[in-house]
Amino acid sequence: MTPTQSRTGWGLIGASTIARQWMVEAIRAQAGHEVVAVASSNAERARSFATELGIERSCDSVAALLADPGVQAVYISTTNELHREQVLAAAQAGKHVLCEKPLALTVDDALAMVGACRRARVVMATNHHLRNAASHRRIRELVQSGAIGKPLFARVFHAVHLPPHLQGWRLDKPQAGGGVILDIAVHDADTLRFILGAEPVEAVALPHFGSLSRHGLEDGVMAVLRFDNGVLAQIHDAFTVKHAGTGLEVHGTEGSIVARDVMTQRPVGTVVLRNSDGEQPVPLEHENLYVRGVAAFCAAMQGKGAAAATAEDGVRSLAAALAIADACRTGTAARISDPFA
Numbered sequence: 075m076t077p078t079q080s081r082t083g084w085g086l087i088g089a090s091t092i093a094r095q096w097m098v099e100a101i102r103a104q105a106g107h108e109v110v111a112v113a114s115s116n117a118e119r120a121r122s123f124a125t126e127l128g129i130e131r132s133c134d135s136v137a138a139l140l141a142d143p144g145v146q147a148v149y150i151s152t153t154n155e156l157h158r159e160q161v162l163a164a165a166q167a168g169k170h171v172l173c174e175k176p177l178a179l180t181v182d183d184a185l186a187m188v189g190a191c192r193r194a195r196v197v198m199a200t201n202h203h204l205r206n207a208a209s210h211r212r213i214r215e216l217v218q219s220g221a222i223g224k225p226l227f228a229r230v231f232h233a234v235h236l237p238p239h240l241q242g243w244r245l246d247k248p249q250a251g252g253g254v255i256l257d258i259a260v261h262d263a264d265t266l267r268f269i270l271g272a273e274p275v276e277a278v279a280l281p282h283f284g285s286l287s288r289h290g291l292e293d294g295v296m297a298v299l300r301f302d303n304g305v306l307a308q309i310h311d312a313f314t315v316k317h318a319g320t321g322l323e324v325h326g327t328e329g330s331i332v333a334r335d336v337m338t339q340r341p342v343g344t345v346v347l348r349n350s351d352g353e354q355p356v357p358l359e360h361e362n363l364y365v366r367g368v369a370a371f372c373a374a375m376q377g378k379g380a381a382a383a384t385a386e387d388g389v390r391s392l393a394a395a396l397a398i399a400d401a402c403r404t405g406t407a408a409r410i411s412d413p414f415a
């Protein structure tokens with residue numbers, strides 16, 4: 075369905091923190107777009123979420139939301155095990171879909187979601203917000219323009235402290251796709267794919283089971299991805315580290331890019347280019363990552379360009395994260411094959 079009405083109505087599937095903190099505002103920032111309904115598995119939670127955020131309608135089932143003729147697009151931000159069925163239902167109802175990461179718990183499930191949306195001719199995209207950061211977009215331009223010569227290595231520092239209000243299903247519900255790999259490493263993989271313009275082909279990794287680990291779920295990981303352009307990328311993720319700060323580096327034959335405070339939801343951070351001329355700060359025009367991502371999705375719904383992170387990006391980044399999880403489980407290197415081959 076192409077949203078031709080003067081107003082494109084969005085339905086939220088999931089009364090979640092991310093919707094409350096970032097996404098309702100990001101949708102409302104788009105001219106002609108409004109959040110018209112929210113669905114939760116709990117009627118009272120749906121009602122209070124709608125009241126708090128000034129959303130017209132609330133309901134206690136995905137089916138009811140998808141039957142709403144005022145909804146042309148849905149944003150899915152439920153826990154990870156629910157994404158598959160909800161995307162399939164949305165596609166069947168002819169709604170465009172912006173789905174949270176990780177798209178699903180297996181590559182096959184994610185491929186089924188992509189297939190259903192293709193057949194229904196609706197746009198499906200993945201909410202990998204970091205691609206929209208001014209920092210990562212500029213790093214990508216620098217790498218692709220040859221500013222550091224041939225890229226050889228990358229490092230991602232994404233060890234953070236999971237705030238208490240998010241210490242629920244991520245730690246307590248393995249069947250919901252908890253753990254740091256599906257929560258954070260999947261973002262790192264996507265950001266590296268975006269910056270390097272290359273695909274990961276192999277992963278080695280070791281998990282960490284620290285103070286927040288329960289039910290066998292890892293709350294930290296160190297991994298190395300080998301990309302098809304030869305780059306080795308090191309990833310450090312955690313829920314348990316309060317003061318490390320985040321960052322990303324790319325090191326090439328002619329220079330290095332050093333970015334700090336860039337693995338975050340906020341439009342902040344610095345990028346420095348180091349080469350034989352010395353060290354130059356890279357100017358950045360920061361903007362809200364989620365607003366930019368939703369804008370690209372809205373344009374894609376109108377047939378203008380692609381989403382910032384497409385459905386296919388979501389599948390490929392999930393495949394990389396699952397390979398990291400496999401490598402942790404087996405203690406051996408995991409191959410990452412092309413999910414679309």
Ligand code: NDP
Nearest residue numbers: 088089090091092114115151152153154174175176201203
């Ligand atoms: P939340 O824990 O806030 O919400 C997930 C689900 O939990 C909701 O859909 C809701 O179910 C249920 N829930 C919410 N509040 C309560 C409560 N008080 N009691 C019981 N259940 C409750 O998750 P997040 O917002 O942190 O994450 C949601 C999704 O978004 C995940 O897929 C995650 O990976 C992704 N995410 C993406 C980010 C990004 O930047 N791209 C950042 C953060 C998360 P119901 O809808 O049925 O009410």
